């Protein structure tokens with residue numbers, strides 16, 4: 001029997017190249033080898049204020065993104081989190097064994113609560129418990145995510161082990177799958193921060209629906225480091241980040257990337273990078289309009305039925 005992977009993304013903001021290279025690209029690469037379940041986590045989105053109509057539209061749009069990225073509904077189960085009630089039910093049970101202290105340590109909570117736990121929503125606080133439920137409901141073996149989700153995965157494993165110890169073997173203990181390159185794509189404007197949907201400075205992120213001109217402009221304006229060499233040098237995070245993006249979108253080895261830019265300046269590097277990113281996103285952008293709402297709804301309905309039947313075992 002195939003091992004199972006589970007992953008998901010929130011239908012908030014616009015998806016960016018970090019989401020694509022850190023997560024979606026790997027989902028597509030793994031879907032042949034694994035029994036794959038990909039969820040649109042709309043309940044997670046409720047942890048911050050949402051307009052219901054916009055959220056519904058964004059949920060459908062995210063399904064479109066999964067498909068355009070190459071997730072194949074014939075191979076993988078794609079569904080909306082709120083269509084399977086068991087996610088919310090298991091969240092309650094796991095919340096009863098989770099500890100306040102371990103949730104308080106979650107760096108994403110600290111970031112999103114912006115230093116004021118007093119005023120943060122309880123949903124934001126217990127967000128990782130819902131994420132643990134997503135994963136554990138399906139006896140998941142492997143969870144492909146970017147680096148920022150690692151701590152949530154550790155909590156998921158701790159909760160599963162605690163539950164199994166106290167109530168008998170119930171949950172598979174999941175492993176995290178974090179890619180070697182691309183697990184934390186940085187902002188083009190500040191390479192100490194991750195590329196993010198919620199960054200106020202849009203110039204920091206390449207969104208999946210940016211046109212060729214916008215992509216070229218953002219890359220041209222991307223900050224660089226002092227020095228001139230274009231190499232994978234961790235002490236020069238801006239160039240390291242841009243070169244990592246180049247490596248991932250071209251599929252070249254580190255050595256080939258460095259050789260390609262040996263003796264070339266930042267200007268030439270940025271124009272080749274922009275061209276490579278545009279080419280990489282082209283097939284995705286062409287496919288994004290291929291699915292109308294009816295086709296999407298049919299795929300999501302089948303996905304929800306499949307997910308419900310697995311979750312209820």
Ligand code: TYM
Pocket residue numbers: 006007008009010011018019020021022023041044130131134135143144145146147148149182183184185186194195196
């Ligand atoms: P979300 O929606 O913030 O992001 C979706 C995926 O994109 C990855 N990612 C990145 N990877 C590389 N570089 C970046 N700059 C970058 N930014 C985001 C994220 O790590 C993620 O894999 N809590 C999750 C959604 C979730 C989930 C789950 C994931 C809910 N339940 C169960 C896996 C399993 C989230 O908010 O992802």
